[in-house]
Amino acid sequence: MIPSDHFVRFYNEVFKFLDSREESALRKYWLEISKHQERHCLQLFKKKGLDGIVEYWTHIAESENCDMDIEKFEDHVAIRMNKCPSLSKVLDNDAEAFERYCDHCPGWVIPLIEKTGMKCEYDIMDRKTPRCELKISQKKLLLH
Amino acid sequence: MRYQETGAVHKDFHGVVNCTIEYICKNFGKNTMHEIFFKTGRDVYKDIREHLAKGDSSELENFWIYFLDREDGEFDMEKNNGEIKLIVKKCPAMEHLKMLEIEPHPEFCSQTEYMNKGLCHGTGFEIKTVKTGKFSCVQTLRRKS
Secondary structure, three states: OOOHHHHHHHHHHHHHHHHHHOOOHHHHHHHHHHHHHHHHHHHHHHHHOHHHHHHHHHHHHHHOOOEEEEEEOOOEEEEEEEEOHHHHHHHOOOOOOOOOHHHHHHHHHHHHHHOOOEEEEEEOOOOOOOOEEEEEEEOOOOOO | OOOOOOOOOOOOHHHHHHHHHHHHHHHHOHHHHHHHHHHHHHHHOHHHHHHHHOOOOHHHHHHHHHHHHHOOOEEEEEEEOOEEEEEEEEOHHHHHHHHHOOOOOOOOOHHHHHHHHHHHOOOOEEEEEEEEEOOEEEEEEEEOO
């Protein structure tokens, strides 16, 4: 059994393999992960909107031991990851870290958020530092 | 131990492993999936492998006990005539898939078999992994004859 604690180091090996095969392989895989993750949060996001976003990421912060700030505003939620446990483990690893490891997060999160009618923007900052920011907003309706 | 995690355990990752196995097997075949598990065992757990190469199985024993305990697995360990048997009575990964109502992919348990092969690669040891039920298996570490 791959311990849950070590899943991300296995994930890192999967990314290296897929990246070596074809350009679109990683993107297709992350879309598959995105579909899988729908079981955990799509209905929550659709039903509760930004409150659902706060609820889900609060759960993730606790269950994945993240040092993370979550702030809700009127039209968006701002999430600041101060120390990402996922990248931290991949960097603390006897196997080499995949250089674009961080890209998996927007790779599955953005397609899922877009299915809810909200918009998600990532700022990865630096792929060798376990920090990033994301902003999830209600899409504004354009009135003509 | 090289990796000794603390804090909460996020068992939903077992569901993502199952999803990954489905994806890789469907698009690249099961041999490729085995190869990735083997590389994970060989490279991520380099420290355990290097201890085995020196004849020291204590890191592997600690790894088995520590992480099965953290995930509330039910298991025993027996040592006889230079063999170490890990008897997994209730696999926490399979238990969690059941809780998530996910049907395990037929290759789900190959993660254990092929990670074990990677862990032992070039060490003079081998691990025989035998499934004894849907939620159980026996993993036997012994020196290669």
